[in-house]
Amino acid sequence: MKVLSLLSVLASAITVVNGLGVTRPPTGAVVVDINSNSDTTYKSIQEAVWSLPNDTSSQTIFIYPGTYRGQVILLGRPGPTTFQGYTKDIHDQKSNTVLLTNSLVASVAGSNSKSATLQIYSNDTNVYNLDIENTYGTGGGRGAQAQALALSQAGQRNGYYGVGFFSYQDTVYTVNGTSYFSNTYIQGAVDYIFGMKGVAYFCNSILASSSRGFITAQGRESTAYFGAYVFDNIKLITVMNATDNSMYLGRPWRNHSTVVYKNSDFGNVVNLRGWTNWTPTDPRTDTVYYGEYNNRGASAWNPARANFSKLISKEEAEGQWSIKGTLGSDNWIDKRFC
Numbered sequence: 001m002k003v004l005s006l007l008s009v010l011a012s013a014i015t016v017v018n019g020l021g022v023t024r025p026p027t028g029a030v031v032v033d034i035n036s037n038s039d040t041t042y043k044s045i046q047e048a049v050w051s052l053p054n055d056t057s058s059q060t061i062f063i064y065p066g067t068y069r070g071q072v073i074l075l076g077r078p079g080p081t082t083f084q085g086y087t088k089d090i091h092d093q094k095s096n097t098v099l100l101t102n103s104l105v106a107s108v109a110g111s112n113s114k115s116a117t118l119q120i121y122s123n124d125t126n127v128y129n130l131d132i133e134n135t136y137g138t139g140g141g142r143g144a145q146a147q148a149l150a151l152s153q154a155g156q157r158n159g160y161y162g163v164g165f166f167s168y169q170d171t172v173y174t175v176n177g178t179s180y181f182s183n184t185y186i187q188g189a190v191d192y193i194f195g196m197k198g199v200a201y202f203c204n205s206i207l208a209s210s211s212r213g214f215i216t217a218q219g220r221e222s223t224a225y226f227g228a229y230v231f232d233n234i235k236l237i238t239v240m241n242a243t244d245n246s247m248y249l250g251r252p253w254r255n256h257s258t259v260v261y262k263n264s265d266f267g268n269v270v271n272l273r274g275w276t277n278w279t280p281t282d283p284r285t286d287t288v289y290y291g292e293y294n295n296r297g298a299s300a301w302n303p304a305r306a307n308f309s310k311l312i313s314k315e316e317a318e319g320q321w322s323i324k325g326t327l328g329s330d331n332w333i334d335k336r337f338c
């Protein structure tokens with residue numbers, strides 16, 4: 001026993017030295033451990049959030065392995081907040097050891113946002129190495145065919161790193177503000193990344209489609225404000241019930257829907273038309289901005305593409321749609337992830 005625990009201490013020390021793992025609470029962190037009865041730790045992430053001072057200080061919540069049930073809601077702290085799940089490799093979502101799980105459909109919750117398992121309404125929030133699911137959505141069957149969110153993201157300069165998001169319809173909601181997703185895994189089928197006002201940049205991530213549908217439903221309503229999604233170095237895959245060529249890259253929730261995919265691998269996932277209308281009788285396709293650049297795979301750009309989408313130039317892809325061009329600033333992004 002002694003030898004074993006010494007070995008595991010050494011092993012965790014080594015992973016920390018490598019800079020890849022975070023297996024012990026950073027100095028000053030509030031600690032959550034569902035499997036501990038220590039009176040210096042919390043058993044629930046939400047209780048840890050409630051314990052944070054409502055001031056401009058930087059705060060970190062470190063979470064030990066386990067399954068944590070219920071919602072987690074972070075309401076407007078003035079200071080930066082970090083959530084860090086125990087991991088041996090911060091870059092590898094599959095190494096996550098912390099699961100946040102809840103089952104709630106929007107019609108019962110009262111709104112899309114209120115159904116989300118993780119709700120961030122704060123600026124300068126970083127979330128690392130958590131898996132977040134809404135099992136109403138992942139459960140399949142009839143129940144899956146309704147809004148049930150894993151994440152509701154509101155606020156400026158929020159980063160999601162090595163995070164897994166699992167649902168069916170409306171998995172990730174960008175309510176407003178700016179957000180950056182890297183090394184993430186996002187699973188769903190219908191409009192599974194959606195929002196009107198949020199500007200979000202997704203890179204080095206996997207979008208896993210679980211049944212025929214629409215990856216995005218970006219809903220910029222007018223040119224009076226900016227709202228957009230950029231996907232950079234993304235791998236599209238199918239899981240569960242999705243079949244080849246069964247997914248659209250997006251459909252316009254509102255008239256000025258704005259989405260770019262670049263440097264990504266579409267495999268056989270995408271319907272060759274690429275993009276579709278909101279509904280046949282209410283297409284909303286006249287003023288969309290749907291751009292593609294330098295993607296690969298059999299379902300990448302081809303002659304069957306919808307005529308309201310376009311190939312964009314290298315200058316556009318790397319200028320206007322760079323991280324900084326898209327989000328307005330990039331100095332807040334964790335440099336280990338870009």
Ligand SMILES: *[C@@H]1O[C@H](CO)[C@@H](O)[C@H](O)[C@H]1NC(C)=O
Pocket residue numbers: 054075076077
């Ligand atoms: C934090 O304090 C501000 C006022 O400074 C208040 O508006 C806000 O509701 C407080 N947040 C929480 C979670 O109590």
Ligand SMILES: *[C@@H]1O[C@H](CO)[C@@H](O)[C@H](O)[C@H]1NC(C)=O
Pocket residue numbers: 076077078121122123155156
């Ligand atoms: C977040 O930033 C926005 C705009 O910069 C500001 O209006 C808002 O009050 C900030 N939110 C909090 C909780 O400090």
Ligand SMILES: *[C@@H]1O[C@H](CO)[C@@H](O)[C@H](O)[C@H]1NC(C)=O
Pocket residue numbers: 138139140141142144210211240241
């Ligand atoms: C896959 O299809 C089966 C049979 O129609 C259904 O029971 C199941 O819920 C579906 N799963 C998903 C994730 O859509």
Ligand SMILES: *[C@@H]1O[C@H](CO)[C@@H](O)[C@H](O)[C@H]1NC(C)=O
Pocket residue numbers: 121154155175176177
């Ligand atoms: C962003 O959305 C949140 C949640 O609905 C809201 O509280 C906040 O005021 C919004 N921020 C802005 C700048 O609209």
Ligand SMILES: *[C@@H]1O[C@H](CO)[C@@H](O)[C@H](O)[C@H]1NC(C)=O
Pocket residue numbers: 255284286
């Ligand atoms: C969206 O565009 C259509 C066709 O151009 C127009 O009829 C409709 O009023 C627009 N909707 C909004 C909310 O602006």
Ligand SMILES: *[C@@H]1O[C@H](CO)[C@@H](O)[C@H](O)[C@H]1NC(C)=O
Pocket residue numbers: 307308
């Ligand atoms: C785009 O394609 C549709 C059919 O898919 C056609 O009805 C429409 O006229 C085309 N629009 C333009 C501008 O070519």
